[in-house]
Amino acid sequence: MTTPLRVVDVSGTPEQMGEAYGAAATDLIQANVATYLARFSRSAGLDRQTVLTRGAAFRDTTRALAPRLARMLDATAGAAGLAPELIYAVNARSELLYGDPSCGAPGGAGAELGECTSIGVLDSRTADGHTVLAQNWDWHPDHRDGNLLLVTRDERGHVVAALTEAGMLAKAGLNGAGLGVCVNLLGCDRDGRPGGLPYHVLLRSVLEADSLSWATRNAVRAPRSASINLLIGQAHPSGGEIIDLELAPGEAGWLHPVDGLLTHANHFETPLPVYDTVKDWGGSSLFRSARARRQLAAAGDRLRPEDILGVLRDHHSYPVSLCRHVDPRDEEADRSETIWTVFLDLDARSMQLIPGPPCIGREGMRFTIQ
Template identity: 55%
Template sequence: MDLPLPLIKVEGTPSECGVAYGAAARAMIAANTANYLDRFAATGLDRPAVRRAGSLFRAASRQHAPRVAQLLDGVAEGSGVPVEEIYALNARTELLYGNRATECTSIGVLDSRTASGHTVLAQNWDWHPAQRPYTLLLATRDERGSTVLTLTEAGMLAKAGFNDAGLGVCVNMLTSDRDGRPGGVPYHVLLRAVLEQRVLGSALRVACSTPRSASINLLLGQSFSAGVPDSVGVPGEIIDLEVAPSDVGVLNPIDGVITHANHFEALPTVHDTLRDIGSSSLFRSARARRLLGSLPIAEKDIQGVLADHGGYPQAICRHDADALTEEDRSESLYAVVLDLDERRMSIAAGPPCQADTYHEVRLTGLFA
């Protein structure tokens, strides 16, 4: 399979999947952990402080997302990285929450608006360019037969992805005055817990009810084209959740489309700290919606929006060109399109304006 990054496939119980993943990506996980330890140190967190934080996040994850915690404990065992550091790795957003670099533009389109008649999610993943070598695709099939495919960083469990029930998620970082509160599960643990769900309502319940310490935007969707009684011909659904500590905002599709960047649009009860400093986020979401237009939306149209340079270099297609400091550097590392009806991920190495092609991974036959 011709892909722009490694694909790791594991099967078994959560613990068995975690151990196998840790062993398969052992070198990448060790390197990624060392990389983040350096980044944590630059913000004043030495290794003992990182491990103390990781221990607290492990306790919260075991309480509120036990199957995900079993996965992460297995990753630590398989990779040989201390378990507290694995949890700190998965809590990199919480531990770096003072870093206000913006990342990602997400798009959701209902089947009533796509040229294919399929429910589609898409996004650019914008982050520090140093993370590119530590990125992979993770495919898991658990003991119940549930299959998940997700883009992620080595040692972590989720980012943009979907499962064989046709449920998918894209993600954007948000920042609020509530971030940093103790007791929540890591941002990326919450993402994985959502992807473990088979039903959209259950995914929403997990996203809303799980305690968190950082703000996060989840663009969720599900195709009802298979696996549900009498679901043939039933339209899919998309919904956006702005999830802050102790509060949730909701956006529903307008004319079959949802777009989102890195500022709050539906949750006036929290102070959006991004508004204190300004950001390209304030136009990226609206621009993405406008560029999609009013005609039936083909997948190439979505790819074109992900490659848009309006506001370059701080555009939807983000380029590493104008950072004030090393920590502020950001680039669209990968572009992802999720066709939830086909259970297909199309992924391009970024910046997407330079991508010659999108590479496809389908869940069908992945574990044949």
């Protein structure tokens, strides 16, 4: 990260928030769209007109299934001076990059899926009695400077704070109800089906919920064109709760904490009747989740934030490790590294965002919902 993370804090109706978002981050949004147009062409063979056509289809789906979020995205595009179809295409970047069977393996995953290791720890296992989520977000280094912290305060009093790519509505984040989410890319043979809600709109719909129950409803009920893993938690005075949802087009599986711990990487762990495309590629996902859980369990009965972040700095199998670094043996288009580490304290409604591989030792920035 060569520049400080921009914070975009907006309020009002969906239209007002979208207009303010687009105006405050026009430069970042335009640059991020340009970066993805180049990547769609290079990695998936999609020209601009095809991207516009695909974006229009995702816009129709979003308008039908998530109208408030569609109104926000439309206003964002207008304020940023971009065709709305391009904004929807960027919010569906996972579908466009990995969801087309012509891109290679079943599900279109043309390389090892290199996006994230997630951790959840219940309050019964933390030193301060708080429920926490954390993750490494592994993605192409070209996208390092296209990120921001989006804070929205809507007219109903609902507050969301999410790390996101400019023009998108969410990545990892939390809300004023003490609910948070981390995300992992998955791939299966059902990916590419038409009619799904864009990957990052579905992710944002989780943060629109004021309870864990509604978060799971929003995620499971939405039609999907791409597989996605959501690690969701919510704090509560009587004890927090965490659940992991593995979502494929037309299927859903779930995992619960064991001894207060829950971890996930980039492959399916529930017995869903789908073909997991990780089987075509292998790679670090096959051990990252298990290794993270083992290290958490060995760190003690009451884990401190430093214990959890220490696991995310692990270098076993470097450079393709929990703390991921660029592997020069990968094709340039397939390179990945940890561009952000996210730590969410759901009881405190706070987040710590650490740029770059966490082993570098940067403090990052902290934000608390007020």
